[in-house]
Amino acid sequence: MRLIRHFKYATSSILGVVGLLTLSGNLLADDGYHAQYANRFEVLPAISPIPANNSLTESKIELGKMLFFEPRISGSGVISCATCHNPALGWTDRIPRATGHAAQVGERNTPTVLNSGFFAAQFWDGRAADLEAQALGPIEADIEMNMSLDDAITRLKGFKEYQDAFARAYGGDGEKQITPNNVAHAMASFQRTLNTPNSPFDRYLQGDLAALTDQQKRGMALFADSGCNACHSGPAMTDSYFHVIKVPGSTDLGRFLVTKNEADKHAFKTPTLRNVAVTYPYFNNGGTATLEEAVQVMGKEMLGREYKKNQVADIVAFLHSLTGEMPHIEIPALP
Amino acid sequence: MRLIRHFKYATSSILGVVGLLTLSGNLLADDGYHAQYANRFEVLPAISPIPANNSLTESKIELGKMLFFEPRISGSGVISCATCHNPALGWTDRIPRATGHAAQVGERNTPTVLNSGFFAAQFWDGRAADLEAQALGPIEADIEMNMSLDDAITRLKGFKEYQDAFARAYGGDGEKQITPNNVAHAMASFQRTLNTPNSPFDRYLQGDLAALTDQQKRGMALFADSGCNACHSGPAMTDSYFHVIKVPGSTDLGRFLVTKNEADKHAFKTPTLRNVAVTYPYFNNGGTATLEEAVQVMGKEMLGREYKKNQVADIVAFLHSLTGEMPHIEIPALP
Numbered sequence: 001m002r003l004i005r006h007f008k009y010a011t012s013s014i015l016g017v018v019g020l021l022t023l024s025g026n027l028l029a030d031d032g033y034h035a036q037y038a039n040r041f042e043v044l045p046a047i048s049p050i051p052a053n054n055s056l057t058e059s060k061i062e063l064g065k066m067l068f069f070e071p072r073i074s075g076s077g078v079i080s081c082a083t084c085h086n087p088a089l090g091w092t093d094r095i096p097r098a099t100g101h102a103a104q105v106g107e108r109n110t111p112t113v114l115n116s117g118f119f120a121a122q123f124w125d126g127r128a129a130d131l132e133a134q135a136l137g138p139i140e141a142d143i144e145m146n147m148s149l150d151d152a153i154t155r156l157k158g159f160k161e162y163q164d165a166f167a168r169a170y171g172g173d174g175e176k177q178i179t180p181n182n183v184a185h186a187m188a189s190f191q192r193t194l195n196t197p198n199s200p201f202d203r204y205l206q207g208d209l210a211a212l213t214d215q216q217k218r219g220m221a222l223f224a225d226s227g228c229n230a231c232h233s234g235p236a237m238t239d240s241y242f243h244v245i246k247v248p249g250s251t252d253l254g255r256f257l258v259t260k261n262e263a264d265k266h267a268f269k270t271p272t273l274r275n276v277a278v279t280y281p282y283f284n285n286g287g288t289a290t291l292e293e294a295v296q297v298m299g300k301e302m303l304g305r306e307y308k309k310n311q312v313a314d315i316v317a318f319l320h321s322l323t324g325e326m327p328h329i330e331i332p333a334l335p
Numbered sequence: 336m337r338l339i340r341h342f343k344y345a346t347s348s349i350l351g352v353v354g355l356l357t358l359s360g361n362l363l364a365d366d367g368y369h370a371q372y373a374n375r376f377e378v379l380p381a382i383s384p385i386p387a388n389n390s391l392t393e394s395k396i397e398l399g400k401m402l403f404f405e406p407r408i409s410g411s412g413v414i415s416c417a418t419c420h421n422p423a424l425g426w427t428d429r430i431p432r433a434t435g436h437a438a439q440v441g442e443r444n445t446p447t448v449l450n451s452g453f454f455a456a457q458f459w460d461g462r463a464a465d466l467e468a469q470a471l472g473p474i475e476a477d478i479e480m481n482m483s484l485d486d487a488i489t490r491l492k493g494f495k496e497y498q499d500a501f502a503r504a505y506g507g508d509g510e511k512q513i514t515p516n517n518v519a520h521a522m523a524s525f526q527r528t529l530n531t532p533n534s535p536f537d538r539y540l541q542g543d544l545a546a547l548t549d550q551q552k553r554g555m556a557l558f559a560d561s562g563c564n565a566c567h568s569g570p571a572m573t574d575s576y577f578h579v580i581k582v583p584g585s586t587d588l589g590r591f592l593v594t595k596n597e598a599d600k601h602a603f604k605t606p607t608l609r610n611v612a613v614t615y616p617y618f619n620n621g622g623t624a625t626l627e628e629a630v631q632v633m634g635k636e637m638l639g640r641e642y643k644k645n646q647v648a649d650i651v652a653f654l655h656s657l658t659g660e661m662p663h664i665e666i667p668a669l670p
Contacts, residue, residue, distance in 0.1 A: 069423040076438070077430045080423075083413070087666040088404040095412045103411070103438040278668075326668045331422040333613075333661045 033217045046197040048117025059168040064190025075146035090278035096286030101146035109286030117192035120240035131188035161335030196324030219318025237273040247283040368552045377570045381532040383452025394503040399525025410481035425613035431621030436481035444621030452527035455575035466523035496670030531659030554653025572608040582618040
């Protein structure tokens with residue numbers, strides 16, 4: 001996995017250099033920012049790292065897509081992964097806190113699944129290490145989909161089409177292949193394809209100096225100079241690590257509830273900044289509606305500084321450049 | 336509208352004859368059924384009739400698609416048309432009765448929107464004459480999306496992207512064009528594209544004698560000979576008219592609640608049989624889970640006869656041949 005990851009970054013870097021050299025108008029030119037800042041960020045690849053124990057195949061992706069849209073593995077029969085991770089809304093729900101089974105409202109904001117294959121920890125509190133470990137939790141959670149895994153597996157086994165799809169994905173007897181582990185692997189495979197490459201910022205990093213406006217470049221510089229990318233690092237602009245933060249209105253103990261370690265009280269995983277402009281509202285409790293407010297909160301809470309109005313505007317303009325190409329997903333016809 | 340409709344049928348008939356003549360193996364042949372039964376049914380066209388007051392344009396269809404998937408015109412912010420009319424589930428929800436705002440359960444089964452442009456009345460009780468008149472009801476219904484039209488319009492006006500989309504669809508000042516009437520017209524336009532042509536039965540009607548199995552042909556013959564297509568008539572296999580029927584478990588007064596006419600007590604609109612195999616469960620209360628049971632209920636209630644087991648199996652096989660090509664819909668990225 002590490003090898004693949006390095007290979008991808010190497011490829012991105014080469015593409016970046018080629019891009020820079022071939023932009024005739026900007027040949028070896030600089031805009032006063034690129035030479036200084038571009039190497040402090042990473043381009044987002046189109047495919048996230050693939051773990052050795054879950055090869056990425058077309059049949060698993062197709063099956064994972066069906067399962068992602070499948071509401072019949074919920075207690076009510078009407079809630080699927082896509083209900084809260086709504087593809088029409090940046091693969092999240094754009095409400096403060098998730099609404100699940102029987103219209104119950106959870107404690108936390110729904111994170112987008114976009115680019116989640118680049119995260120080294122899943123959920124706000126990191127209680128799952130990877131997408132495979134994450135996939136089944138929401139099915140069983142009583143305030144989310146509220147169905148036991150046994151019932152979900154039994155329900156899937158009832159469809160000949162799922163038996164066939166599991167046989168295509170995993171070989172052998174399809175009905176026997178309908179297991180929690182294989183469900184999780186298929187969903188994880190599908191999610192690894194939900195990436196958003198080619199944002200204006202990525203095009204800029206690769207040498208298209210006109211891909212960002214001057215204001216966005218100022219925002220990028222201020223973002224880096226402020227140290228924001230200490231935590232918002234890597235291709236998905238998250239270190240997948242946990243940092244103590246008390247955002248307005250939140251009393252959530254966060255990572256502490258997983259580790260029982262005092263130091264983890266109110267610690268949450270650094271959220272990705274990719275597509276942050278379309279995945280509002282913000283923070284673990286979804287209590288902050290706009291990017292402007294979110295930038296101010298981060299300045300105060302994490303950096304102990306108060307940004308001026310024009311600085312906030314510059315950073316927000318930069319954050320808008322992180323919206324990439326959305327995956328083109330046709331809704332599957334379920335059995 | 337009538338002209339277009341007739342033109343389409345004429346085209347279908349011509350295609351049918353051409354199909355028959357060009358099927359080398361079956362040239363002028365008959366299978367013992369086609370000559371006798373094909374003329375008692377109608378081919379489903381790819382586009383439904385277009386009313387004179389709502390021309391079908393690409394920009395209206397695109398806008399209607401956005402609105403169809405838009406949950407922010409619901410009180411909770413999480414329910415859109417696509418929640419109950421789920422594209423993954425035959426554009427219905429495959430549960431007995433619709434689950435709406437705050438997990439409330441309605442009185443009736445969600446009808447599919449597939450081919451609904453062919454209906455001459457909308458809703459189970461026909462309280463709307465066409466798709467334009469139908470579109471806004473579920474937004475306002477307190478057990479469905481639970482948002483006043485005023486609030487919905489205000490919310491849409493808040494998005495620059497919707498202002499642009501309404502300007503593209505209707506010309507002029509986009510913000511001023513965001514009206515209930517224009518919302519309804521756009522949604523109706525989108526729904527008129529959600530048709531399912533080229534089912535095995537349609538291919539059979541057009542001359543592909545191998546498109547149905549022998550059992551399906553027996554089912555078709557029994558269906559016609561029993562008089563089922565007296566009501567299940569026309570391209571969508573519904574007369575869009577109202578018939579008194581008390582299905583197991585239902586006390587719903589149906590059409591009477593609209594007309595207050597005694598004769599309409601327990602009367603419901605004939606549902607389409609197109610895609611009936613993928614739009615279970617059945618009847619106004621969704622109380623019948625399988626096609627086998629549904630056929631038996633219809634025999635008893637509407638025809639006063641009891642079908643034998645093999646007859647039920649034949650009709651059910653025929654009904655499976657009415658599943659057409661599902662529309663290929665890519666989920667829009669909403670503003």
